[in-house]
Amino acid sequence: MTTAEELRDAEARYQRAFWRAESERSARNGIVLQAISEGWTHAKIAEATGLTRARVGQIALAKPRAQVKPR
16 A cells, blocks of 8 residues: 555544544534433533533533534
8 A cells, every 4th residue: 555545544534533523522412402401400411421510511502513424
């Protein structure tokens, strides 16, 4: 395999991993928002997930991102 092929292959693997991680992050954030809508406190969500209360607050305030599909 040439260096150029290795670079293309590495970038393709990275892109696939990135989009899997984005999908999981989006799913997690959706569940956090669901818990908030059900009356869970940020502290309770933080305890259940291992996130900080500050991060839970950031998720609560963030607008949902547009879904972008990988190439």
